Amino acid sequence: MTQLLLFNAINGLIIGAFYVLMALGLSLILNLSGVINFAHGGFLVLGGYLAYALTPYVGFWGALLIAPLLTAGVGFVVERLMVRRVYGRDPLYGLLLTFGLAFILEDGTRSIWGAQGLPVSIPAVLARPLSSDFFFITGYRLFMVGTVAAAVFLLFALLRYTRVGIRIRAGTLDLDTVSALGINVRGLRSLNFAAGIFLAGLSGVLAGGQLGLEPTMGTGLLMPGFVAIIVGGVGSLPGTLLGGLLIGLASGVTAVFFPSASEAVIYILMAVVLMVRPHGLLGEEGLLT
Amino acid sequence: MSAAIEADNLHSFYGKSHILHGVGLRVAEGGITALLGRNGAGKTTTLRALIGLTPPRQGRVMVFGVDTTHWPSFRIAALGVGYVPEGRHVFPNLTVEENLKVPLERPGPWTLPRIYQLFPALADRRRNRGRQLSGGEQEMLAIARALLLNPRVLLLDEPSQGLAPLVVREVFRIVVEMRREGISVLLVEQNVRMSLEIADYAYVLDDGSVVHAGSARELAADPARIAALAGATAEQWTDP
Ligand SMILES: Nc1ncnc2c1ncn2[C@@H]1O[C@H](COP(=O)(O)OP(=O)(O)OP(=O)(O)O)[C@@H](O)[C@H]1O
Numbered sequence: 001m002t003q004l005l006l007f008n009a010i011n012g013l014i015i016g017a018f019y020v021l022m023a024l025g026l027s028l029i030l031n032l033s034g035v036i037n038f039a040h041g042g043f044l045v046l047g048g049y050l051a052y053a054l055t056p057y058v059g060f061w062g063a064l065l066i067a068p069l070l071t072a073g074v075g076f077v078v079e080r081l082m083v084r085r086v087y088g089r090d091p092l093y094g095l096l097l098t099f100g101l102a103f104i105l106e107d108g109t110r111s112i113w114g115a116q117g118l119p120v121s122i123p124a125v126l127a128r129p130l131s132s133d134f135f136f137i138t139g140y141r142l143f144m145v146g147t148v149a150a151a152v153f154l155l156f157a158l159l160r161y162t163r164v165g166i167r168i169r170a171g172t173l174d175l176d177t178v179s180a181l182g183i184n185v186r187g188l189r190s191l192n193f194a195a196g197i198f199l200a201g202l203s204g205v206l207a208g209g210q211l212g213l214e215p216t217m218g219t220g221l222l223m224p225g226f227v228a229i230i231v232g233g234v235g236s237l238p239g240t241l242l243g244g245l246l247i248g249l250a251s252g253v254t255a256v257f258f259p260s261a262s263e264a265v266i267y268i269l270m271a272v273v274l275m276v277r278p279h280g281l282l283g284e285e286g287l288l289t
Numbered sequence: 290m291s292a293a294i295e296a297d298n299l300h301s302f303y304g305k306s307h308i309l310h311g312v313g314l315r316v317a318e319g320g321i322t323a324l325l326g327r328n329g330a331g332k333t334t335t336l337r338a339l340i341g342l343t344p345p346r347q348g349r350v351m352v353f354g355v356d357t358t359h360w361p362s363f364r365i366a367a368l369g370v371g372y373v374p375e376g377r378h379v380f381p382n383l384t385v386e387e388n389l390k391v392p393l394e395r396p397g398p399w400t401l402p403r404i405y406q407l408f409p410a411l412a413d414r415r416r417n418r419g420r421q422l423s424g425g426e427q428e429m430l431a432i433a434r435a436l437l438l439n440p441r442v443l444l445l446d447e448p449s450q451g452l453a454p455l456v457v458r459e460v461f462r463i464v465v466e467m468r469r470e471g472i473s474v475l476l477v478e479q480n481v482r483m484s485l486e487i488a489d490y491a492y493v494l495d496d497g498s499v500v501h502a503g504s505a506r507e508l509a510a511d512p513a514r515i516a517a518l519a520g521a522t523a524e525q526w527t528d529p
């Protein structure tokens with residue numbers, strides 16, 4: 001029983017790590033550009049498949065870095081050509097545009113790599129379980145959590161200690177004033193969008209190693225990403241982090257007792273949080289602190 | 290004297306409401322130009338037109354001889370235009386020091402250590418968040434932030450608003466200090482007496498039009514004129 005609980009808690013942690021990565025990217029883009037990026041799952045898929053295509057040339061480790069960077073590059077171009085045109089307009093424009101982009105990305109991958117799932121091979125060092133007692137803790141699972149932790153740590157450090165990061169945080173509250181202080185806010189938004197897409201690409205690479213690749217694999221992570229943002233409090237990145245971990249854990253632990261409710265539980269959790277704190281856990285005073 | 294900023298025939302709108310009706314003004318280089326007028330006269334709208342936040346629908350803005358009328362605000366600011374918005378607009382979620390790291394780093398004499406020297410109160414509170422500061426400290430931070438851009442001209446929108454008399458005096462002292470540093474200043478104020486004391490030239494705006502332009506000293510010497518220019522609610526902005 002304890003082992004089962006531990007197994008599912010670890011599982012939840014891993015799921016939570018993916019939610020966090022997705023939600024942080026969504027949150028970055030939402031906070032600075034006011035766009036709810038429905039194409040985020042599409043970029044995740046792109047990242048996964050790019051890694052698959054790159055692995056024969058640069059190996060797993062090379063692909064782990066290069067695929068998200070390439071995905072971010074695509075995101076950068078897409079922002080410049082399309083997404084920036086909806087800034088400041090009715091949110092509906094952004095929803096429609098990114099919804100369309102999601103289909104394009106998904107069908108694009110399907111037509112290049114096929115609708116069939118693809119297996120992804122991971123390095124042998126990562127494939128082994130840690131011990132026979134804890135057979136479910138494979139090296140790859142630890143590696144995923146570690147990589148997500150490193151990415152989150154890096155993101156928060158960049159936002160906290162670099163001028164670009166400080167300007168992004170300033171811009172989430174008052175972009176006009178940032179612009180009036182001489183900062184090219186168009187470039188800032190492009191860069192920030194690309195950073196968010198980098199995280200989506202990274203999720204895709206990591207998820208591919210665990211579950212294999214499928215053109216629809218991004219869809220299942222998108223809604224929990226939004227739920228994580230809402231649970232944590234819109235506008236607060238630490239809140240998003242907390243929200244992602246919480247709903248991941250809740251979903252993992254619920255799988256022990258009510259397996260059928262493991263997906264519904266995150267929405268129940270969201271409802272409960274919103275009843276107690278309408279702005280989410282860190283929403284009110286936590287604005288990007 | 291040449292002009293730091295020259296605006297001609299500005300017409301600005303918020304949606305359908307026509308706010309500025311052909312405003313023209315000139316900010317002389319090296320001087321303090323006051324832009325006065327009662328509530329709702331269009332002072333803030335004029336400043337926003339100059340910095341590009343509310344671009345005019347008609348008219349022309351020249352900054353240091355460059356036509357900037359349809360430029361985004363960050364390009365105008367990058368020419369050396371510092372902007373201290375009405376209500377300060379300090380970033381509340383950022384620490385004082387982070388607030389000071391937002392502006393573009395144009396080369397020039399203003400550096401973080403020098404700013405802390407001029408504003409010791411900010412140095413003491415460098416790790417506090419913007420929202421934790423008093424009104425006076427927020428105003429100092431907004432001015433300091435604009436200075437770190439190393440501006441050649443500074444646009445100040447009601448820097449004395451809501452501050453205690455002692456702090457107001459400190460703000461005006463700093464504005465005079467800016468002129469000594471060679472920075473041209475456009476000062477929007479409702480505190481007419483103190484503004485005219487330090488300004489070289491003054492404009493009075495009413496209902497979106499310039500109703501008076503002339504030497505600040507002459508206007509200061511003519512209280513009846515000030516009252517007449519301001520219309521019915523003169524006492525509101527001629528006081529104290
Ligand atoms: N965002 C806005 N939308 C619609 N109307 C506005 C907006 N901002 C200002 N106005 C209107 O434009 C007119 C000029 O406003 P503005 O803020 O420029 O005046 P002001 O001289 O700066 O006044 P104050 O001394 O109160 O700051 C006012 O009638 C005001 O109601």
Ligand SMILES: [Mg+2]
Pocket residue numbers: 332333334375446447
């Ligand atoms: Mg105003």
